[in-house]
Amino acid sequence: MNCELVTVGTELLLGFTVDTNSAEIGRALAAAGVRVVRRTAVSDDPAAIRDAVGGALARTGVVITTGGLGSTADDITKKTVAELFGATLVFDPSVWADLEARFARLGRVPSANNRGQAEVPAGAVVLPNRWGTAPGLWLEGPPGLVVMLPGVPVEMRNLLASGVLPRLAARSGQGGVIRSTTVRTTGIAESTLAERLGDIDERIAPLTLAYLPGLGSVDLRATAWNLPAAEADRRLAEAAALLAERAGEHAYGAGDDDLAALVLEEARKRGLLVAVAESCTGGLLGGRLTAVPGSSSQFLGGVISYSDGAKQELLWVPEALLAAHGAVSGPVAAAMAAGAARALGAQVAVSITGIAGPDGGSKEKPVGTVWLGFSMPGGTDAILRNTIGTREEVRARAAQIALFELWRRLRRLPE
């Protein structure tokens, strides 16, 4: 089944907001066997909305809109689509009740002006929005099907999952599915990875392969197009195994696997508690580890030793070591990791000290120089990594590499 997206919002066209909704919807629909064949973004203008939705209906008969719902948008999408369907707007008591409850929580009472927000096109299915103000609307008629969703990402996402995907999957029926699988790699450049993968395209055909580089990572995405579900799953599993085999130790996970979660899992298997010591990343590594729900069972905490004083006072890094090698050096990285393990009472600690830029670089230690230290049950070591990019990129890459190297070291330990 094909469909089109229509995104309503002047802000999007002017580029004040990056449209992340459309990609998310594209992925979710593909997984449900629905292919987005076109998407159109128009401004908050009834004529433009009518033209875009009308054109999309004429081409595919199924349209999902985002944005232009709710009081601040004057419900422009709802009104325009209702017109297009020749549907009158009717007052919906359940929507009004939700609105009153929402106002009550804020200690307010909705006014007569708010009543328009409780009107829906006659015949529309209301998709309750527990995450925000305007409900989603599912309107079907002679012109086709239009599903209207709010533009606020969290509301769109939840309505899509709860109200839209189950209904669309049921409609899309027996056709093949579009499914993907992702093998996540890190610590290897895209071009080197491509060489390692060799004749992979021929080997996994008719599946296709895409390289998706990120900060310190390259995701490999294999996609099955319009195959029967069972065949798609079988071929994807084979492709994933082949990709992981050829990427070797650089393949750390699948799908949305997060390296921080995998690190904590390896630590958990071995009964090890983890600590961090961060200089140039200033908390990003701790932030990634604690983003994992339940991380408190393995992660004790850490020290953000941004200043030299903090390295000495909280991590027992000797002043002489700092003077001899500088804060960005192997000996200091190793001492930071050992200090963090001692300070937090952890069996495992990782440290990061580097030059994130834009200033502070030198000929010997240019911006991007990062030393990582590891304090493990078997001993302490430090490694140098030369990264590139903006301050933000260097920091994100440093945290990613630290997680990857810690993950490798943990896996070498007996469970």
Add this chain to the structure above:
Amino acid sequence: MNCELVTVGTELLLGFTVDTNSAEIGRALAAAGVRVVRRTAVSDDPAAIRDAVGGALARTGVVITTGGLGSTADDITKKTVAELFGATLVFDPSVWADLEARFARLGRVPSANNRGQAEVPAGAVVLPNRWGTAPGLWLEGPPGLVVMLPGVPVEMRNLLASGVLPRLAARSGQGGVIRSTTVRTTGIAESTLAERLGDIDERIAPLTLAYLPGLGSVDLRATAWNLPAAEADRRLAEAAALLAERAGEHAYGAGDDDLAALVLEEARKRGLLVAVAESCTGGLLGGRLTAVPGSSSQFLGGVISYSDGAKQELLWVPEALLAAHGAVSGPVAAAMAAGAARALGAQVAVSITGIAGPDGGSKEKPVGTVWLGFSMPGGTDAILRNTIGTREEVRARAAQIALFELWRRLRRLPE
């Protein structure tokens, strides 16, 4: 002048890639007085490209395309647009010379198969691409103007700046510009803010106002449409002043101002050094402060006291306090802040302890409960904030509120 964007790429429609190009082009064109009135994304399919570009030309006469250029895309956009213009493809020796030079740098020689990449639609202006493989193309004829750019962001960006914007600005002639200004607010809900702003829409007309909510923030963006540059700037300055006045202390900055940078600036003015103690945010607050270039002059570091043990050992939080009030409490938050100031030797410290979820909530302390502690030259205090959202949202909001409350406290101190 109006124009439309057409984006070519199956990956985009499937959502494997988020389209950041379109927002960037929208902003760049607006600054040059060109308004993007619609954008359309289609797959790598000649019929879809022809339909989208043809429709856009019929509506506005000016179209910018991205993607579908170069060898991996089989130059599908170039071929399709040439057909639409009835233009034959002709071999361009300068493009071929660039191609040969590029191959030579890789130690290779282009083959006859590569000659197609050096063909351009007859009459097209070639926009040399020093940043990648496929040149941009500027094709003008009876159907209108089509500017074709590659989809790789760095190539698109550079070609837009070097080849496209100057030409478009020259064409758009004497018309007005589209310019915006943003007032950033935090610590106030969108609906409450709207009430405070009152009759703002009428007061700033013909400028328009948009509310852009984020995690713990609402940006207010005023936009001037097609006004002479001087008038636009004057009106925007007036609107920004009025917005800031009405938003009161919740208005912390303008444009891209970052609250973390403003905190460090206030600390710098007063010669104060800053430290943090983080529990549920696990480093996010330190990460935000150290994201600011030059933060090391005011930020000493902190302690990620994720475990109770870390709170006791590294921050001197009394065990009895933890037992009596729990880790998520005002007394513990205050003790964490005081401990961080002492541990790091800072005059100012802020602490965060809360329940980020998804587990760990209780009736008395539901998920989203966040206590913030502040250790300032004038004394120590703690405040409670009830936030909502996912684990990620609670953590991001907690860090944002901590920065806002620290910023307010710093500004109350004499410089």
